[in-house]
Amino acid sequence: MEVKDLGEFNLIEKIAAHFNGRDQDLLIGIGDDCAVYGKGSKKLSLVTSDMLVEGIHFNLDFTSPYYLGGKSLALNISDIAAMGGKPRWFLLSLALPGHMDVSFVEEFCTGAAHIANKYGLKLIGGDTVASPDKIIISITLMGEEDGTEPIRRDGAADGDQIFVTGTIGDSAAGLELLKGGTSRDSENKSHVEVIMKHLSPTPRILESEFIASGKIATSMIDISDGLLQDLNHICRSSGVRGKVWLDRIPLSDSYRETAQGLDLDTPFPLVGGEDYELLFTVPLEKVEELDLLEKEFFCRVTHIGEIVRGEGVALYDSHNNEIELTQYGYEHFKAGQ
Ligand code: ADP
Numbered sequence: 001m002e003v004k005d006l007g008e009f010n011l012i013e014k015i016a017a018h019f020n021g022r023d024q025d026l027l028i029g030i031g032d033d034c035a036v037y038g039k040g041s042k043k044l045s046l047v048t049s050d051m052l053v054e055g056i057h058f059n060l061d062f063t064s065p066y067y068l069g070g071k072s073l074a075l076n077i078s079d080i081a082a083m084g085g086k087p088r089w090f091l092l093s094l095a096l097p098g099h100m101d102v103s104f105v106e107e108f109c110t111g112a113a114h115i116a117n118k119y120g121l122k123l124i125g126g127d128t129v130a131s132p133d134k135i136i137i138s139i140t141l142m143g144e145e146d147g148t149e150p151i152r153r154d155g156a157a158d159g160d161q162i163f164v165t166g167t168i169g170d171s172a173a174g175l176e177l178l179k180g181g182t183s184r185d186s187e188n189k190s191h192v193e194v195i196m197k198h199l200s201p202t203p204r205i206l207e208s209e210f211i212a213s214g215k216i217a218t219s220m221i222d223i224s225d226g227l228l229q230d231l232n233h234i235c236r237s238s239g240v241r242g243k244v245w246l247d248r249i250p251l252s253d254s255y256r257e258t259a260q261g262l263d264l265d266t267p268f269p270l271v272g273g274e275d276y277e278l279l280f281t282v283p284l285e286k287v288e289e290l291d292l293l294e295k296e297f298f299c300r301v302t303h304i305g306e307i308v309r310g311e312g313v314a315l316y317d318s319h320n321n322e323i324e325l326t327q328y329g330y331e332h333f334k335a336g337q
């Protein structure tokens with residue numbers, strides 16, 4: 001059997017089965033946005049790792065090294081945000097073909113340093129190696145829980161309400177434009193807006209801190225693989241079912257204009273991925289605490305569905321009819337991706 005027949009998530013399970021991942025200091029191991037350890041110490045530690053491969057995660061024809069550097073760090077920060085943590089230190093590993101111009105590294109690091117300085121992160125190590133022809137970037141980011149409890153994927157319960165920050169689908173629409181030859185110098189402001197959401201996502205660190213310190217969410221994840229796929233991760237971990245109302249999905253005006261021009265279908269924003277928004281569940285009695293998040297952080301927060309008993313994720317139209325889903329979102333090794 002080839003790895004592509006098994007798929008990303010089964011492969012991770014297969015890998016994990018070889019190791020005994022538990023010890024008394026470990027609070028959360030494989031299966032969440034970060035591992036969490038240091039039980040009994042003053043602050044819990046978090047660690048997350050993400051890899052970007054040229055041709056799969058980025059294309060230098062339409063991604064500048066500057067934005068690539070910033071985004072590589074931002075998507076790791078987003079995983080720390082998903083657990084309500086504070087990012088602190090990172091390791092940067094680069095595999096580069098020898099013919100690359102040194103200016104690539106200069107610009108990449110300028111972009112990464114911009115984001116590192118914005119969030120107060122320190123580079124503490126890494127690895128630098130030669131690669132035959134493709135660039136590979138791997139970042140491991142460490143953080144801590146600053147007086148808060150980590151928000152896990154497995155805490156969603158029957159009756160909880162599902163919320164999402166920001167708008168959905170912009171990044172995926174931006175990628176479609178870039179692939180079709182539109183650049184961020186376009187005269188069309190909507191196009192530039194969705195393209196920048198793709199090239200330079202903003203991790204929701206402040207919003208996550210608010211949610212964690214108020215103990216508002218029972219579960220949380222950041223949207224990297226697509227809203228439905230990531231909701232399914234929450235539902236699988238929590239042993240519940242997620243109901244999503246299609247007409248509640250927050251779409252930006254720029255997304256709507258772009259989608260019309262590109263003829264993108266209805267589920268596109270839900271499966272596109274790379275939104276790096278927070279998707280979380282809230283018990284009914286805590287829902288009104290989210291008002292402050294909207295008011296004080298100017299963060300759009302949208303009620304998109306509810307958790308019920310059962311399994312999987314279901315999408316409903318405005319007449320409460322279930323919409324059949326062929327795909328939840330992005331999964332590595334899946335055909336056509
Ligand atoms: P995210 O999208 O939040 O970055 P992933 O879907 O990449 O999360 O990973 C899901 C979980 O599987 C995480 O806990 C991650 O650490 C773990 N994981 C992924 N690949 C491996 C691997 N090769 N070995 C061990 N754990 C892995």
Ligand code: MG
Binds near residue numbers: 079082222224
């Ligand atoms: Mg994540």
